[in-house]
Amino acid sequence: MDFYDVVRSRRSIRAYKPAPIEPEKLDRILQAGRLAPSACNLQPWAFLLVTDPGTRKDFIKVYKQPWLCEAPVILVICADTKKAWKRWDGQEYWQVDCAIAMQNMISAATAEGLGTCWIAAFDEPACVKLLNLPAHIRPVVITPIGYAAETKDPVADRLPLEDILHRERW
Numbered sequence: 476m477d478f479y480d481v482v483r484s485r486r487s488i489r490a491y492k493p494a495p496i497e498p499e500k501l502d503r504i505l506q507a508g509r510l511a512p513s514a515c516n517l518q519p520w521a522f523l524l525v526t527d528p529g530t531r532k533d534f535i536k537v538y539k540q541p542w543l544c545e546a547p548v549i550l551v552i553c554a555d556t557k558k559a560w561k562r563w564d565g566q567e568y569w570q571v572d573c574a575i576a577m578q579n580m581i582s583a584a585t586a587e588g589l590g591t592c593w594i595a596a597f598d599e600p601a602c603v604k605l606l607n608l609p610a611h612i613r614p615v616v617i618t619p620i621g622y623a624a625e626t627k628d629p630v631a632d633r634l635p636l637e638d639i640l641h642r643e644r645w
């Protein structure tokens with residue numbers, strides 16, 4: 476799929492078929508995340524894949540929407556906060572690095588014909604407990620990956636460019 480077709484057709488999918496994902500597709504998606512850029516190339520991320528049906532069911536404690544557990548794969552993008560770059564004023568960038576890796580994987584999944592959904596509104600302590608994450612590993616974002624059980628039109632509901640584009644000065 477052409478890059479611009481991926482950008483236009485990627486939508487948040489909130490209904491999944493139980494069909495498994497072909498391992499080669501999942502591998503290409505994860506490789507796309509691995510190849511993402513990061514501040515100082517520190518790559519402060521870890522990708523946690525959950526496919527076990529029991530653990531997926533337990534995600535209801537982490538995010539209260541059953542459609543997450545219905546996808547055959549749940550991917551949790553974690554930040555290694557010890558590894559991550561910090562700007563001289565103390566601003567931390569691990570969320571940015573992880574978001575870039577996530578978007579690469581979401582775009583790759585779209586190109587593979589698979590559905591995803593960014594999930595940030597999850598219960599972090601419940602996620603840490605369920606996945607046994609050490610203190611320096613922070614879950615940043617979660618996505619289900621699977622074949623969509625709903626169809627959505629290409630992206631349309633966005634602000635027009637003239638509302639968000641500034642030239643030279645604010």
Ligand SMILES: Cc1cc2nc3c(=O)[nH]c(=O)nc-3n(C[C@H](O)[C@H](O)[C@H](O)COP(=O)(O)O)c2cc1C
Nearest residue numbers: 485486487488489592593594595596597616627630
């Ligand atoms: C950082 C981020 C966090 C999000 N968190 C959630 C979430 O917790 N639950 C959810 O259902 N959708 C979540 N979304 C999806 C947005 O609601 C969705 O991207 C937006 O409404 C545009 O719709 P579209 O993705 O179908 O184009 C999130 C998206 C982003 C980028």
